[in-house]
Amino acid sequence: MATYSINVNGKNKSVTADDDTPLLWVLRDELNLVGTKFGCGIGQCGACTVHVDGVAVRSCSVPAANLKDVKITTIEGLSNEELHPVQDAWKALDVPQCGYCQAGQIMTATSFLKQNANPNATEIREAMHRNICRCASYNRIEKAVALAAKKMS
Amino acid sequence: MKNKNNITFSRRNFIRTSTLATGGLLVGFNLFNACKDTATPPIDVSKLNFNEFNAFIKIADNGYVTLYSPNPEIGQGVKTSMPMIIAEELDVPWEHVTVEQGNLDTKNFQRQVAGGSQSIRFGWDVLRQTGATTKQMLINAAALKWGVEAATCSASKGIITNAKGETLGYGDVVNEAAKLEIPENVTLKLPKDYTIIGNDAINVDIDKIITGKPLFGLDYKVEGMSYASVARPPAFGQKIGTFDATDAKTVNGVSDVIQFGDKIAVIGKNTWSAMKGKKALKIDWINDNKLESTEDHHNELNKILNSKKLNVRRDDGNVDKAFASADKIIERIYESPFLPHNCMEPMNFYAHVSDAKVHLVGPIQTPAGTASRVAKLINRDEADIHLEMTRMGGGFGRRLYGDFVMEAAEISNITKLPIKVVFSREDDMAAGIYRPAIKYRIKAALKNGKITGYHLKEAAINSNMYGLIPNFFPAGAIKNYRVESGNYKSDITTGAWRAPYTNFLAFAEQSFFDELADELNTNPVQLRLDLLSNVQDGKDDSIEYSAKRMTDTIKLAAKKSNWGQTDSNTYQGFSAYYSHNTHVAEVVDISLSNGLPIIEKVTVAVDCGIVVNPTGAKNQIEGGVIDGLGHAMYGDFTFKNGKPQDINFNTYRLIRMKETPIVETHFVKNNLSPTGLGEPGLPPAGGALANAIKAATGQLLTKQPFIKNLDRRKTDLNA
Numbered sequence: 001m002a003t004y005s006i007n008v009n010g011k012n013k014s015v016t017a018d019d020d021t022p023l024l025w026v027l028r029d030e031l032n033l034v035g036t037k038f039g040c041g042i043g044q045c046g047a048c049t050v051h052v053d054g055v056a057v058r059s060c061s062v063p064a065a066n067l068k069d070v071k072i073t074t075i076e077g078l079s080n081e082e083l084h085p086v087q088d089a090w091k092a093l094d095v096p097q098c099g100y101c102q103a104g105q106i107m108t109a110t111s112f113l114k115q116n117a118n119p120n121a122t123e124i125r126e127a128m129h130r131n132i133c134r135c136a137s138y139n140r141i142e143k144a145v146a147l148a149a150k151k152m153s
Numbered sequence: 154m155k156n157k158n159n160i161t162f163s164r165r166n167f168i169r170t171s172t173l174a175t176g177g178l179l180v181g182f183n184l185f186n187a188c189k190d191t192a193t194p195p196i197d198v199s200k201l202n203f204n205e206f207n208a209f210i211k212i213a214d215n216g217y218v219t220l221y222s223p224n225p226e227i228g229q230g231v232k233t234s235m236p237m238i239i240a241e242e243l244d245v246p247w248e249h250v251t252v253e254q255g256n257l258d259t260k261n262f263q264r265q266v267a268g269g270s271q272s273i274r275f276g277w278d279v280l281r282q283t284g285a286t287t288k289q290m291l292i293n294a295a296a297l298k299w300g301v302e303a304a305t306c307s308a309s310k311g312i313i314t315n316a317k318g319e320t321l322g323y324g325d326v327v328n329e330a331a332k333l334e335i336p337e338n339v340t341l342k343l344p345k346d347y348t349i350i351g352n353d354a355i356n357v358d359i360d361k362i363i364t365g366k367p368l369f370g371l372d373y374k375v376e377g378m379s380y381a382s383v384a385r386p387p388a389f390g391q392k393i394g395t396f397d398a399t400d401a402k403t404v405n406g407v408s409d410v411i412q413f414g415d416k417i418a419v420i421g422k423n424t425w426s427a428m429k430g431k432k433a434l435k436i437d438w439i440n441d442n443k444l445e446s447t448e449d450h451h452n453e454l455n456k457i458l459n460s461k462k463l464n465v466r467r468d469d470g471n472v473d474k475a476f477a478s479a480d481k482i483i484e485r486i487y488e489s490p491f492l493p494h495n496c497m498e499p500m501n502f503y504a505h506v507s508d509a510k511v512h513l514v515g516p517i518q519t520p521a522g523t524a525s526r527v528a529k530l531i532n533r534d535e536a537d538i539h540l541e542m543t544r545m546g547g548g549f550g551r552r553l554y555g556d557f558v559m560e561a562a563e564i565s566n567i568t569k570l571p572i573k574v575v576f577s578r579e580d581d582m583a584a585g586i587y588r589p590a591i592k593y594r595i596k597a598a599l600k601n602g603k604i605t606g607y608h609l610k611e612a613a614i615n616s617n618m619y620g621l622i623p624n625f626f627p628a629g630a631i632k633n634y635r636v637e638s639g640n641y642k643s644d645i646t647t648g649a650w651r652a653p654y655t656n657f658l659a660f661a662e663q664s665f666f667d668e669l670a671d672e673l674n675t676n677p678v679q680l681r682l683d684l685l686s687n688v689q690d691g692k693d694d695s696i697e698y699s700a701k702r703m704t705d706t707i708k709l710a711a712k713k714s715n716w717g718q719t720d721s722n723t724y725q726g727f728s729a730y731y732s733h734n735t736h737v738a739e740v741v742d743i744s745l746s747n748g749l750p751i752i753e754k755v756t757v758a759v760d761c762g763i764v765v766n767p768t769g770a771k772n773q774i775e776g777g778v779i780d781g782l783g784h785a786m787y788g789d790f791t792f793k794n795g796k797p798q799d800i801n802f803n804t805y806r807l808i809r810m811k812e813t814p815i816v817e818t819h820f821v822k823n824n825l826s827p828t829g830l831g832e833p834g835l836p837p838a839g840g841a842l843a844n845a846i847k848a849a850t851g852q853l854l855t856k857q858p859f860i861k862n863l864d865r866r867k868t869d870l871n872a
Contacts, residue, residue, distance in 0.1 A: 001405050017423075017425075018406070018425070018426075020429075025424050025425040029380075029423040029424055029425070030423070032374070034365070034371070034374075035364070035367075036365070037369075037498070037546070038499065039498075039499075039578065040801055040802050041578055042578075042801055044802035044803050045497070045578075045802050047497060074365065075363075075365030076364065076365045079364070083363070090359075091355065091359050091363060094356055094768045094769070096358075096362045096363075097230070097772055097773070097776055098496075098545060098546050098547045099356070099358060099362035099368070099544065099546070100369060100496075100497040100546030100547060101497045101546075102362050102363060103362075103363075103365045125810050125811045126811065128810045129810045129811045131809075131810070132497065132802065132807055132809060133497075134495055134497045134547050134780075134807065135497075135776045136775065136776040136777075136780045136783065136813070137772065137776055138775075138808075138809075138810050139775050139779075139813065139815060139816055140772065142810065142813075
């Protein structure tokens, strides 16, 4: 058990947890940031995706104690007053069904669009391939990423 | 045709009103069961009693409307579409409506269930009548205020207008309206006058979903709550022997380890400590029964298919004679594996059993039945159970079963702690209530270029197709028709999985019809249309589908997909199926690449009557179709000595983005009462894909998943 500080959504947070506790459970159980979802625990479904220094990371598979000198962004910190263009696109196209995986989808999409501002359809499908949506809202996720890219360019 | 969608509206479902202490009007009504004569709505919304009424509308002084609806939301969209129906008849701007999930203090409820795609179908009349009656009361109150005849007033968009052009808002008259008699025989709008129904309304929870607000069961928290991770027998047929919890108790944060039945719960101060503690348990499991493997299931199901003592479910004409005099008999066996549901939100539930009450919170499709089972399990009065529903991260049938609620209640009853049981993905997949493995043997008798006999046998694990299914197509279309079924009782737990039975039966039959079309040298679409032309709607009351609606749906799908007119690299497969009161036809377009089918596009035609919320409706069809394709293609779940062989997504394959086609949905336009869409899009998908693969390669696929059975050599040769 150790106490350490991590930077989440622009704020330094003190955490007391076992060294092997995944970031996912520190966010959800210790910091009350439950927007990041638990899906599989082995980095296969993408429901727990957050940004570490702007890059999409599976929070279930990385211990929080290893993340002391980086900036972590969760779905709660993605936007403030105004929605992020990716969130806007998700709303405009009424993407979610059950909605559970969508925070992870949005975090994957925002990180991807930062690296590739003008993606083609194949690149979008490739980038989103590792996030599972059990309701299969895939058509709309694909369209929403394309719409957000268009809005952001 | 007998109109199956015409559900009699009972006046006893009706409304009672009261004036709220805080101002405004509260209307109580029952969606699916009758009100007691004595029932009255509370004067304080915090005291809503869902025993008396199961839905409420509040109209505030400012005219804004809140709907409290108890219907569980699992991603099927009823939290948006059901309020739309009320708002339409109440005639308020949709922007002025908010929706609250009603808590359930459950007792004597019927159909407080998300399942069977029935919420909209059953709610349609009650929701419209409630909205229209409330609107009439508001008009009557305004007329009284003005001293004019109510008939000279009208209302639209929350504003009441009289003959002189004076206006009052709904909020201005709510307090008077609550005291008036409830009018009878109100007039409902004609579909042509709808301004909300038939227009896109975005999911009412959209902002919370896209910004990560707490919504789901897993997000629910109470100060001081503990978490439980439960070790269950890893193989079906096992029981607990001895166990050693020494190491588990040394894990940081673990506070207790308790045994209940054949399970052990590790209780921790957070999810991670409970999960880690569980992994540190040393347990000897005892083999109580013969441990079953997939091979055993194959053998048992084959025995049933060969048995002469099956349960006859429907028997028309003279099937034996038809086969005895046939020119040719076609016979085929179709096989499907078990399937786990794999809701993205793993099973979980909060329970706090105290002397005063039993507080339960979480995602459950059957709140009423579950609450009553909890009461029995822990020997409490049903009145002590207070159950709150959260939004659900998927259901697909899995959350019809309250096993995880029982676990939470039992653990809290022993420890008296407020606790949340959280399944890991491995727990979720290994302790499933699976879609049962099923085999079908279908035989057709052909004579003089016609199908003269049809004989279907179902062999399934644990239970068989529900009673309506033998009356689905092709019942009525083939004179000599028999359906029989039998099952094998297994230790493996099984239950409803999105579109129960038809999720695989539709594949079997729709593939079989394609083969028959080849045999009869006719176009697969034409074969269905010819068969449907044998059916006269209304002649046989037991027939579930409408031949006319099915015909129109098939023609729309054929037209929109350019059936039979694609380029030489595209292969098409057709399928059509009626289930859950909705008619659906699908055309799958594929190409071949590196020996594998690439699913390019699915064109879907749907007759669900009036489309309440087009964006939500299309979302359901897109999801259902891709779900159906995904499981037909990849869904594989086997057992070895009672143990599931895949317990996480590293080896259990679900369809992902790159494997998905574009789904294009077209609705048959009519003004018939609406039916549900959560399930009907799924059943036809697998058959349409199999038929497209047959068109491309000549391979007849009879077993799911296809990925395991595709003859790569065939596809390579043709690629």
